[in-house]
Amino acid sequence: MLTSILVTMLLFILTWTIFNNLFLKSLPTNTYHTDDPTVTILVPLRNEERNVVPLLTNFSKLTYSHLRFVFLDDESTDQTNQLLHSNSHLLDHSKIIKGTSLPTNWVGKVHACYQLSQHAESEYLLFLDADIRLQPDAIERSIDLLESEQAGMLTGFPRFPTNTWLSKLLVPLQHVIILLHLPLAIANKTTRPAFSAAHGAFMLFKKEAYEKIGGHLAVKDSLVEDIHLAKAMKRADEKVCLANITDAVSCYMYETNKEVWNGFAKNIFPGLGRSLALAIAVSIFYCFLFIFPLPLALIGLMTDHITWTLPLLLVWIIRLYIDWKTKQDPFLWLLMPVAALALLITLSYSIFIGVSGKGFEWKGRRYL
Numbered sequence: 001m002l003t004s005i006l007v008t009m010l011l012f013i014l015t016w017t018i019f020n021n022l023f024l025k026s027l028p029t030n031t032y033h034t035d036d037p038t039v040t041i042l043v044p045l046r047n048e049e050r051n052v053v054p055l056l057t058n059f060s061k062l063t064y065s066h067l068r069f070v071f072l073d074d075e076s077t078d079q080t081n082q083l084l085h086s087n088s089h090l091l092d093h094s095k096i097i098k099g100t101s102l103p104t105n106w107v108g109k110v111h112a113c114y115q116l117s118q119h120a121e122s123e124y125l126l127f128l129d130a131d132i133r134l135q136p137d138a139i140e141r142s143i144d145l146l147e148s149e150q151a152g153m154l155t156g157f158p159r160f161p162t163n164t165w166l167s168k169l170l171v172p173l174q175h176v177i178i179l180l181h182l183p184l185a186i187a188n189k190t191t192r193p194a195f196s197a198a199h200g201a202f203m204l205f206k207k208e209a210y211e212k213i214g215g216h217l218a219v220k221d222s223l224v225e226d227i228h229l230a231k232a233m234k235r236a237d238e239k240v241c242l243a244n245i246t247d248a249v250s251c252y253m254y255e256t257n258k259e260v261w262n263g264f265a266k267n268i269f270p271g272l273g274r275s276l277a278l279a280i281a282v283s284i285f286y287c288f289l290f291i292f293p294l295p296l297a298l299i300g301l302m303t304d305h306i307t308w309t310l311p312l313l314l315v316w317i318i319r320l321y322i323d324w325k326t327k328q329d330p331f332l333w334l335l336m337p338v339a340a341l342a343l344l345i346t347l348s349y350s351i352f353i354g355v356s357g358k359g360f361e362w363k364g365r366r367y368l
Helices: 002-021 049-059 080-086 108-117 138-148 165-170 173-181 184-189 207-212 215-219 225-235 257-271 276-291 293-302 306-325 332-356
Strands: 039-045 067-073 094-098 124-128 132-134 153-157 202-206 240-244 249-251 360-362 365-367
Touching: 002 173, 002 184, 002 276, 002 293, 002 306, 039 049, 039 108, 049 080, 049 132, 067 080, 067 108, 080 094, 108 124, 108 215, 108 225, 124 138, 124 207, 138 153, 138 202, 138 240, 153 173, 153 225, 165 257, 165 332, 173 306, 173 332, 184 240, 202 207, 215 225, 225 240, 257 332, 257 360, 276 293, 276 332, 293 306, 293 332, 306 332, 332 360
Parallel strands: 039 067, 039 124, 067 094, 153 240
Antiparallel strands: 124 202, 132 249, 153 202, 360 365
16 A cells, blocks of 8 residues: 555656656757857855866857856955966956854855946846856857847756765755756746746856846845845846756756865755754655655565565656656665665755754855
8 A cells, every 4th residue: 555655656767757747948059150259157165276277167168249247256265366367367357255253143255246246237147156067059049049049147057967975866856856846837927926936156147137026135144045036137027047057057066075064054945944843844745755665675585575666666766767867876776765864864964054053064164
């Protein structure tokens, strides 16, 4: 009976995932512009010395014709600023600015992006993280989709190459969460704020729409400013296009397991609106549907109840489909039950940090 319930629910989730993916548009492959609008790429950097040279080298290979670059050193204590200046020759039309001290009631990255926006005069603004790497034609393809969708904002979850055991478990789950939990037809076809998602590592705006909502100033105290910017756009009746950008954009999010742990702890509970009820519901959902099938299958194999392995097979198929569509590392789908458990452990810690008032720590700063 329990196996039948699990199989039925997982078959529904598989069908839903395949259907939902139909509304996640990919970037067009063939683009042609006779008069490219100017795009300013805006990158905040805080202690990003390992990314500076690879980032600038990557940008130097972009094929879009009208690009400007602005980099902000956000009070780095490493060699970020020196490396930016010593390698600035790699790019034309680039500017390096020194960030000011963080004001009260601002989140660090949000304040950095706000300062960056003050130095952009182009028609389009593209906010990127320092760990982003773009395919040469990524800009024109993104502009083409944003314009064809008549959107004020285009964003997407990149491909996530991973190099530590915790990053392999947690980081690719971002794609799973979107395809499982966000009705993309509503998110991409309407301006209903409740159905919003965004990834702060890649956010392309029409400047007019960005200024219409007040830019990053409107979300100055948000730890999940990307989602709140998307919601603000929709409240202003601006369309937000969430796209599959994995064949054009990669994000090397975390270098160490500690960074993965702190990064997810900072985002996961605030991303749920700090709702304990929603966090409990999510925990029950993942426990029953994605963790429990593993021990059930093991018991089934030991007791000759082969049908008890069906839920685990469906869990793997769901994850394999998502990883295939989002170009994730091969064979990570086999770890889905363990990944779900790691997610819930991280969520529990994030809840503790949020409820206890200890504060979320990121890059030497602490946020309540």
